[in-house]
Amino acid sequence: MSWPVRSSLLTLAAVLACAPSEDHSVPHWDYADLGPGKWGALDPDFATCATGAAQSPIDVRDVVAAPVGALRADFGPAELRIVHNEHVADILNTGHSVQVNYPDGDTLVVGNDRYALLQYHFHSPSEHLLEGRPFPAEVHFVHRAPDGRLAVVGVLIEEGAANPAYAPVWENLPPTKGVEVHLEDVMVDVDALLPVDHASYRYAGSLTTPPCSEGVTWIVMRTPVTLSSTQLAQLRAVLSGNNRPIQPMNGRRVMRDDIAETDLPALGIAPR
Ligand SMILES: [Zn+2]
Numbered sequence: 400m401s402w403p404v405r406s407s408l409l410t411l412a413a414v415l416a417c418a419p420s421e422d423h424s425v426p427h428w429d430y431a432d433l434g435p436g437k438w439g440a441l442d443p444d445f446a447t448c449a450t451g452a453a454q455s456p457i458d459v460r461d462v463v464a465a466p467v468g469a470l471r472a473d474f475g476p477a478e479l480r481i482v483h484n485e486h487v488a489d490i491l492n493t494g495h496s497v498q499v500n501y502p503d504g505d506t507l508v509v510g511n512d513r514y515a516l517l518q519y520h521f522h523s524p525s526e527h528l529l530e531g532r533p534f535p536a537e538v539h540f541v542h543r544a545p546d547g548r549l550a551v552v553g554v555l556i557e558e559g560a561a562n563p564a565y566a567p568v569w570e571n572l573p574p575t576k577g578v579e580v581h582l583e584d585v586m587v588d589v590d591a592l593l594p595v596d597h598a599s600y601r602y603a604g605s606l607t608t609p610p611c612s613e614g615v616t617w618i619v620m621r622t623p624v625t626l627s628s629t630q631l632a633q634l635r636a637v638l639s640g641n642n643r644p645i646q647p648m649n650g651r652r653v654m655r656d657d658i659a660e661t662d663l664p665a666l667g668i669a670p671r
Pocket residue numbers: 493520521522539607
């Protein structure tokens with residue numbers, strides 16, 4: 400089975416496309432007839448989708464300053480693996496997304512916690528809102544700590560200049576659901592997918608897809624990245640409407656991490 404590769408800059412040492420094995424142990428869910436309002440009733444394992452009190456995504460507003468752990472993300476170039484599947488066969492079942500698995504496990508360090516990057520995937524339109532404002536798309540970088548805790552970095556995408564960092568992914572967007580493509584020599588500079596300014600919003604939330612597990616550290620970048628209208632149209636052609644609606648805060652607060660240590664005493668906060 401051939402795979403269309405549009406960039407002559409990319410050398411594909413191995414191209415593998417295959418139909419995934421259907422996992423019947425995971426109940427079907429989607430964003431339509433079996434959409435977000437029904438997820439919690441589809442399976443006992445999905446109950447948190449309906450009963451959870453710290454769910455994601457949220458409308459980011461009423462942000463408070465707080466001394467949160469410094470963020471350091473060092474993502475090098477990595478082999479590219481793209482999966483476009485209704486139920487991706489990994490622990491997160493991200494579902495209905497274009498997902499890029501990340502086998503090399505580069506790390507995200509948040510304060511004293513170190514997480515390995517597992518995969519990143521896309522939502523169109525965005526799941527998080529900034530003070531009520533939706534964005535055309537959002538990318539989630541999913542990380543896991545050695546003890547199993549998850550941290551997700553969310554990057555909002557707005558329409559603007561073309562973004563060359565996303566080109567290697569965009570040139571290989573799988574047009575068909577259920578196809579996994581392995582492109583050994585396609586290199587993506589993951590760090591360049593993030594905004595230059597790593598200032599972020601932090602809150603405690605959940606996976607935005609079943610089983611909606613809580614205890615997820617959310618890091619939403621304050622600065623969006625841009626994609627051109629053409630790049631956004633290419634994404635929408637393969638992915639549209641996979642955004643869970645915003646969830647109630649239930650007393651949670653969003654914190655911002657761009658407070659300088661020297662400003663903390665003025666804010667009544669003891670420096671670390
Ligand atoms: Zn996601």
